Amino acid sequence: MTFNHEDYQDIYPFAPHYFTHKSGLKQHYVDEGQGEPIVMVHGNPSWSFLYRDMIKTFRGGYRCIAPDHTGCGLSDKPRLDGFGYTLREHVDNLEALIESLQLSQPINLVVHDWGGAIGMGYATRHPEKIKRMTILNTGAFRLPKGCPFPWPIWLFRNTQLGACLNQTFNAFSFIASHTCSLKGMSQKVRHGFRAPYDSPANRIATTRFVQDIPLVPSDPSYVELVHIEENLHKLADRPALICFGRLDFVFTRHFYNEWKRHFPKATARSFHAGHYILEDVGSEVFALMRELLESRS
Numbered sequence: 001m002t003f004n005h006e007d008y009q010d011i012y013p014f015a016p017h018y019f020t021h022k023s024g025l026k027q028h029y030v031d032e033g034q035g036e037p038i039v040m041v042h043g044n045p046s047w048s049f050l051y052r053d054m055i056k057t058f059r060g061g062y063r064c065i066a067p068d069h070t071g072c073g074l075s076d077k078p079r080l081d082g083f084g085y086t087l088r089e090h091v092d093n094l095e096a097l098i099e100s101l102q103l104s105q106p107i108n109l110v111v112h113d114w115g116g117a118i119g120m121g122y123a124t125r126h127p128e129k130i131k132r133m134t135i136l137n138t139g140a141f142r143l144p145k146g147c148p149f150p151w152p153i154w155l156f157r158n159t160q161l162g163a164c165l166n167q168t169f170n171a172f173s174f175i176a177s178h179t180c181s182l183k184g185m186s187q188k189v190r191h192g193f194r195a196p197y198d199s200p201a202n203r204i205a206t207t208r209f210v211q212d213i214p215l216v217p218s219d220p221s222y223v224e225l226v227h228i229e230e231n232l233h234k235l236a237d238r239p240a241l242i243c244f245g246r247l248d249f250v251f252t253r254h255f256y257n258e259w260k261r262h263f264p265k266a267t268a269r270s271f272h273a274g275h276y277i278l279e280d281v282g283s284e285v286f287a288l289m290r291e292l293l294e295s296r297s
Contacts, residue, residue, distance in 0.1 A: 003074065003195035012052050012192060016074060019097050025083065027097055028074035029067035033059030036131070036293070037103050040066040041094065043113020043138065044209035045173040046276075047073025049192050050112065053278060057286045062108070062293070067097055069118070071205025073196050078204075085208035087221035090114075091121030098122065098129075106131035108293060113251070113275070114209055116140040117225060124231035133240040134289055135259055135266075137251040137277050141229035143215060147254035156210045166207045167200045181279035182247060182272070189279070232262045240266035241292045243285050245273030267292070 005016070014030045021027060030048050032055050040051040048066035055064040068075040069090050070083055083089065098107070108131055111119035116138025123130045143149060156162035156172055165171040177190040185193075197203045214222035240263045244256040253270075260268050269288060273280035 002198050003192070008188075008192055011189065012049055014048075014052075014055065019100050021093060021096055023083070025070055025076045025078060027067060027070060027076070027093060029065060029097065030055060031101075032064045033062055035062045036105050036108060037063045037065055037101075038108040038110060038293075039098065039119070040064065040110040041112070041115030041119035042066070042069070042072070043115045044072075045176055045197065045206040046113065046193060047196055049073065050276070050278065051110070053282050054110070054286065054289075058289075058293075063103075065101065067094065068196075069093070069114075069205065071208070077202050079201075080204065080208075084220075085205055086212055086224070087117055087121065087214070088224045090118045091125070091224070094118055094122045095125065103129075108132045108134070110134040110136070110289075111138050111140075112136040112277075113138050117228060120232065120235075121224070121228050124228050124234055127234040127238075130235060130238055132292055132295075133235065133238055133263075133266075134285075134292065135240065135242045135263075136285070137244050137248050137255075137275050139251060139255045139258070140225075140232065141258060141262070142225065144254035144258045147252060149215065150250055153210060153213070153250060156207075157213055163207050163211070166210075167203050170194060170197050170203060170206075172206050172210065173197050173203075176275070180248075180275040182245075182274045183280050185276075185279055236263055236265070238263075239292055239295060241288055242266050242268040243277060243288065244268075244270045245275060245277040245280060246270040247273065248275040248277075250275060 017031045018026045042050045047068045051066045071077045117140045120140035173194045177193045214225045271281045
């Protein structure tokens, strides 16, 4: 089920672009339209495909940029001896990619899932480059108080069985494509989400993202996540939109409320939707985004 652009032209009609990092690894990104930049940062186990409808909605008046993290989507998928797949490395890569684009205007940042920590990692390093933010079912802070860690994620994070299921059967992406949208996806869309992860060698990132979730100080990315969390205040005056699918069993109301605590001036809306909120209520989110983007702030 390898991703072939020609097979998906009707739903993902974007020319590929690539940035080569100093390491030699190539990172794929979508770059459509002109105007104020909207940078869309995906999570796990998705890729820029997640933002296909958002890109088509806004590319007529904005420059829509959607990278695939290293190991994800159409980017290179190195072995562990070539890339560590840690939060800091992903933030470094996003920073290098954005710098290479030499954007002349501040960024409208959109984040989802792991894209929250990665995107906010960039934003807290460069708050002066952020104009507005749209936050979708994600986190950029430690597990909120009172929020249980979901047992299916625990299985994939902490056990050899979980890693084996994902590496052998693409289980994490398969399950997400069947359970993260309340409306359900067409077979073609489900295949589109899963297609880049068509072999064990191409699933390292989807396994490592789960294993890298920082929960305790000894976890490799814990210090980086705390640093991001402690610097979110630098962005508190930016116009922001928080949209959550309230039936997400991972990024629950605890995360929604924590975002509102960090950004009390943000417009916040919850929807009868799942983790893949754009699959369920994309048009509603896009309408709110347009209001945000067209505001004078």
